[in-house]
Amino acid sequence: MNTYRSVQVHRFGTSSPDDIGELEAAIRSGKLDPQGIVAILGKTEGNGCVNDFTRGYTSHVLKHALADWTGRSLEDITRNVALVMSGGTEGGLSPHLLVFEVRDISVDAPAGASLAAGVAMTKAFAPEEIGRMSQVLATEKAVRVAMAQAGIRQASDVHYVQVKCPLLTKQRIAEARSRGQSVSAENTYQSMAYSRGASALGVALALGELSVDQLTDDVICQDASLYSGVASTSAGIELMENQVMVLGNSTEWAGNLAIGHGVMQDGIDTAAVATALEQVQVPMRVGLNDGYRRRIAAVLAKAEPSRSGEIRGRRHIMLDDSDIQGSRHARALVGGVLAGVFGDTQLFVSGGAEHQGPDGGGPVAVIAARA
Amino acid sequence: MNTYRSVQVHRFGTSSPDDIGELEAAIRSGKLDPQGIVAILGKTEGNGCVNDFTRGYTSHVLKHALADWTGRSLEDITRNVALVMSGGTEGGLSPHLLVFEVRDISVDAPAGASLAAGVAMTKAFAPEEIGRMSQVLATEKAVRVAMAQAGIRQASDVHYVQVKCPLLTKQRIAEARSRGQSVSAENTYQSMAYSRGASALGVALALGELSVDQLTDDVICQDASLYSGVASTSAGIELMENQVMVLGNSTEWAGNLAIGHGVMQDGIDTAAVATALEQVQVPMRVGLNDGYRRRIAAVLAKAEPSRSGEIRGRRHIMLDDSDIQGSRHARALVGGVLAGVFGDTQLFVSGGAEHQGPDGGGPVAVIAARA
Amino acid sequence: MNTYRSVQVHRFGTSSPDDIGELEAAIRSGKLDPQGIVAILGKTEGNGCVNDFTRGYTSHVLKHALADWTGRSLEDITRNVALVMSGGTEGGLSPHLLVFEVRDISVDAPAGASLAAGVAMTKAFAPEEIGRMSQVLATEKAVRVAMAQAGIRQASDVHYVQVKCPLLTKQRIAEARSRGQSVSAENTYQSMAYSRGASALGVALALGELSVDQLTDDVICQDASLYSGVASTSAGIELMENQVMVLGNSTEWAGNLAIGHGVMQDGIDTAAVATALEQVQVPMRVGLNDGYRRRIAAVLAKAEPSRSGEIRGRRHIMLDDSDIQGSRHARALVGGVLAGVFGDTQLFVSGGAEHQGPDGGGPVAVIAARA
Amino acid sequence: MNTYRSVQVHRFGTSSPDDIGELEAAIRSGKLDPQGIVAILGKTEGNGCVNDFTRGYTSHVLKHALADWTGRSLEDITRNVALVMSGGTEGGLSPHLLVFEVRDISVDAPAGASLAAGVAMTKAFAPEEIGRMSQVLATEKAVRVAMAQAGIRQASDVHYVQVKCPLLTKQRIAEARSRGQSVSAENTYQSMAYSRGASALGVALALGELSVDQLTDDVICQDASLYSGVASTSAGIELMENQVMVLGNSTEWAGNLAIGHGVMQDGIDTAAVATALEQVQVPMRVGLNDGYRRRIAAVLAKAEPSRSGEIRGRRHIMLDDSDIQGSRHARALVGGVLAGVFGDTQLFVSGGAEHQGPDGGGPVAVIAARA
Secondary structure (H helix, E strand, O other): OEEEEEEEEEEEEOOOOOOOHHHHHHHHOOOOOHHHEEEEEEEEOOOOOOOOOHHHHHHHHHHHHHHHHHOOOHHHHHHHOEEEEEEOOOOOOOOEEEEEEEEEEEEOOOOOOEEEEEEEEOOOOOHHHOOOHHHHHHHHHHHHHHHHHHOOOOHHHEEEEEEEEOOOOHHHHHHHHHOOOOOOOOOHHHHHHHHHHHHHHHHHHHOOOOOHHHOOHHHOOOOOOOOEOOEEEEEOOOOOOOEEEEEEEEOOEEOOEEEEEEEEOOOOOHHHHHHHHHHOOOOOOOOOOHHHHHHEEEEEEEOOOOOOOEEOOEEOOOOOOOOOOHHHHHHHHHHHHHHHHHOOOOOEEEOOOOOEOOOOOEEEEEEEEOO | OEEEEEEEEEEEEOOOOOOOHHHHHHHHOOOOOHHHEEEEEEEEOOOOOOOOOHHHHHHHHHHHHHHHHHOOOHHHHHHHOEEEEEEOOOOOOOOEEEEEEEEEEEEOOOOOOEEEEEEEEOOOOOHHHOOOHHHHHHHHHHHHHHHHHHOOOOHHHEEEEEEEEOOOOHHHHHHHHHOOOOOOOOOHHHHHHHHHHHHHHHHHHHOOOOOHHHOOHHHOOOOOOOOEOOEEEEEOOOOOOOEEEEEEEEOOEEOOEEEEEEEEOOOOOHHHHHHHHHHOOOOOOOOOOHHHHHHEEEEEEEOOOOOOOEEOOEEOOOOOOOOOOHHHHHHHHHHHHHHHHHOOOOOEEEOOOOOEOOOOOEEEEEEEEOO | OEEEEEEEEEEEEOOOOOOOHHHHHHHHOOOOOHHHEEEEEEEEOOOOOOOOOHHHHHHHHHHHHHHHHHOOOHHHHHHHOEEEEEEOOOOOOOOEEEEEEEEEEEEOOOOOOEEEEEEEEOOOOOHHHOOOHHHHHHHHHHHHHHHHHHOOOOHHHEEEEEEEEOOOOHHHHHHHHHOOOOOOOOOHHHHHHHHHHHHHHHHHHHOOOOOHHHOOHHHOOOOOOOOEOOEEEEEOOOOOOOEEEEEEEEOOEEOOEEEEEEEEOOOOOHHHHHHHHHHOOOOOOOOOOHHHHHHEEEEEEEOOOOOOOEEOOEEOOOOOOOOOOHHHHHHHHHHHHHHHHHOOOOOEEEOOOOOEOOOOOEEEEEEEEOO | OEEEEEEEEEEEEOOOOOOOHHHHHHHHOOOOOHHHEEEEEEEEOOOOOOOOOHHHHHHHHHHHHHHHHHOOOHHHHHHHOEEEEEEOOOOOOOOEEEEEEEEEEEEOOOOOOEEEEEEEEOOOOOHHHOOOHHHHHHHHHHHHHHHHHHOOOOHHHEEEEEEEEOOOOHHHHHHHHHOOOOOOOOOHHHHHHHHHHHHHHHHHHHOOOOOHHHOOHHHOOOOOOOOEOOEEEEEOOOOOOOEEEEEEEEOOEEOOEEEEEEEEOOOOOHHHHHHHHHHOOOOOOOOOOHHHHHHEEEEEEEOOOOOOOEEOOEEOOOOOOOOOOHHHHHHHHHHHHHHHHHOOOOOEEEOOOOOEOOOOOEEEEEEEEOO
């Protein structure tokens, strides 16, 4: 028997942004060791846009609870556990938490490459670096560190890279200006897009999806043809560095889970889902049957309205609707497409997909147990 | 060669509620004879709720245009062409018009049962009859008349029944009260649900899905276990009778089209879509390929949030959201599920599904050309 | 020199639901003793409807901070500090916290009746009592206790009564049913209205605005002609009793503040504002000048759409709008009316006005410093 | 007795975007001659943003009705009657139509300067001229023509200038590009702002509020310190020229009406309303009494969120709200402020105030009958 690292993925439904009851019950019953939690991804039920406070609310509640459960400080939790809340459960999407726990397990030898996770941080950025090549290159480096930490040798074994990145505030912009520096974006909301975009391009660089000579400050959030097929990036006010979590498959890890992915070319591209499923040995069906459905541990996807205003030549109204933001329509659509395939609505579909997949499309990753 | 009736179904994208450009072009080019139009179903891009004026706007524009094109009066058009506008193109749904044209064609013998359409009207209702057994029974009768007119012998050959029904206004309620009569609902919005519900139960009665002893005034909009699997009903202010259009298959008609249907048990029930597709000889695939997709002439479905607050045990937030109405979430979800299957977003998904399919589910019908 | 109790009212702007920076700064600088805080009323920037989690978020943050600052337990804070968050800052309303602090001050003799505050609790209610006469009568009693505690002798000296009351959940309804009891409302949202309505009627009873023979279970949330002109009630999930805070003027208290009120007969009734201002010796002007404006410590008002669909014979669309809830329109309107008068947008305008003022109107109270 | 021109202003409530019942009744009863209608301004109940189709719907209905009533062609109506629909009746604003009728009346001598109206058109613009100095200068000229036509000699006698201006569409942008021309804005929505802004600057130039050396293409929609205090501009897809209506006072006109205006410095600036009222001899009161209220024929104002995020130092959330557009909040606020003063909610408050008043403020004009 040898000791291997193993990633456990736990999925808990929530009845409100402050509901961590299922997680707490799992910890109490010993199914989950809170000390091993490296990341929590949450779908919360706000609008996913500027005034979505459900993300902060859930983070606040989780942070205090993790400090209680582990005896660690709030600062320690903040630095070492990636809390990535994605707002917006439009259509039929179901609010839930995905908890990634790393633990050691003893096995003779792993059955093959298993789900592996690595985390790394960049340095803290100056405000003028956010949304620019400096952030791209630092992210590239952090992805490589996280891959090494995860024992993932090849870019093709990486299937999902979650990046949490900083944003600009009025104060940060003012501070940069006081030093004679310009910034990538004039307001907070816009800066989130630039930070997400630069972070995604950094992932693409690290994985060889793009080469450095294709990238300059000017292409960021401008040239939608440049993208990563595995990046999922999210901006938050509480940090100034990029926090990177790489998920892939590695023979240095054990356990029952593996991950695959595809790149949806548009919001209804089920062929990309088939690609992802194939990699985790689940046959594509319309509406997975119970047996297969039980093997699915997590589904992670990105959604955005296509700028063309069309999906396969048909007009969509996502960008014309002043009552409901376009990203809300897009999450609802992709959520519906995936729910039809998986027979399940507990899906992590998030918006804000700058340089994360092609215009109107995005990555879709599936974590599944072996048969 | 013999002369048979034939239903042609034309699908036209729209760029706004007053855009009838594609329809007009089809008429000008001779592809479509406006005199043969018996019904136009439209998905318009409003909110599909109380203050959705896109339905009235499109109807207004169509009515004036049809009068121009045919030389008939506005009254004649209103009485003889069913204009059924359904608001709400959430998620990726694409605004469009479905135009049903009846024409005579000459063939040796039909290849089998073909798409058949029949229309009929009830008498005009008194306000106190709306949303009650009187409306149920009158609708039952009208469905039978429409079936006979369409040459459809058996209930099992009926796959979709569109009913346009009246609603109560302040004036109509007052008028009933002045005669000492009570009404089924105290306000306009609520009366729309009752009228839709009673109409759907009338369809169920006509097709033997329910028996008359199961029905009383008290079950209408109360007992969700009673429903039709083929009714699609819609309330409008401009009429006091029920306008019924039955679609089914009949050997008395010719042409290339046929219709099938299934009943979605919940919003993500792709098995029901498979049932519908099977009936029109299209094999179920995740993402139909181009060849099959080209055969699809129309997809018609109903969507509503499940009252349980769950879909297959997962919480949905449709009924908790005070920013976006639940029916909007439901259309987005079902639209996404169907778009994933059909590889197309030009789908007629409508809300307001009282007694039209089980709670949280609804009928889905597919009209397709023969291979 | 004698020692008197005194109510200090502090108003702090917030930049987000978790921003308590101004409050914290005031405590650090010694302007405010956290031990003396008896109530915090907050306007938070959510939608003020079902899925407004900004209320819970702010309460969560305040509760933890108060426990930190005072060394008291979370339970102690919950029971003894009334935290009443009202969501919705539509139009120009500005998110803020109103902190009520009671402290002892030494003066020779008070200049007259000063702002006085009294708090009291009812017993915990059984689910079947919520929204019914039992809650009405218990509230009546609690208001009398709070008045006595505040040293307010006459009902006419009471100008504002804040009640925080419980609501029904699925669990609570099930529990009542398991004992063979019925409940006032079938769902959570509806139960909030019934609880608020019963609480407001209890206030009216205590203050002699209504007599007990006018009240039965059946009039609650049905007969809008029965109301209190000073009640402001708010339902929350975290308690099962009613928490009552009475504000009035009393010679047993000292300090610079006094309170007055008027009852707006509709959403644009500035005459009621004039009545309130007169009682605190501020002359009514359109746009108070700086001198008067500085004297205003707090403005508290209730807003709801009139069920008639009209304001002074003009149609409003508040109840026809499926994109924006009616209560949001109403807060925006009343907020604008009051902002025009006060020249300030930091106003506590809340919705949900069952039996709190006439249909479409509501109480407006002003706390002001003496000239 | 001499013959003078006279402007009659009629105000009609509407129950939906297609309700022109009150207008029709006034025409039938002879109160209003449809041949004399020069302009109809309407507040319709859509969202006032991109997908507000209530504006087009009302225009469509009015155009067909005016053609019927006058026997003139649709083209004639389009060119000669200014139909300006403004969407958005947030807060308590009441949907209504303001009909401007010019007729000849016989009087000995006018009592003083009376309400005067003049209309003029610019040439049709090429797409590349929209939102640029070319549009500014053409508008300046048209305002002067309209003033001359109205017999208004001095700029200070002009109190309201309504401009309807064109916008860019994909087709128009493509056409310009095919000729090697650039355009002011890349998309339709943005082009509306540029067209409104350039038109407002043209008004400012004509009235001497700004001088030509202050203006270049670069300041349009960039420098908010440059504005007109009387312009109200609105973009529509149906025209390529600017349609200008000037309202002011002139001794060449007779009748009972006069107009005044003020410039609100922020959304709650009632002092500006006092200025406007003073000019029409109505004393400022909080809540006009019935006598004064009856004299008010129309109130016209502009509303926009201040970009600073504050009103008099208090934070507003208008620009942070992803559920409700900022311009909707702003209309609700200004509507409430004005409703408090006028005791009436039938107010023409419109959004989209580029270069129309200072940032966060805007013009307010009052048309009133003489005492």
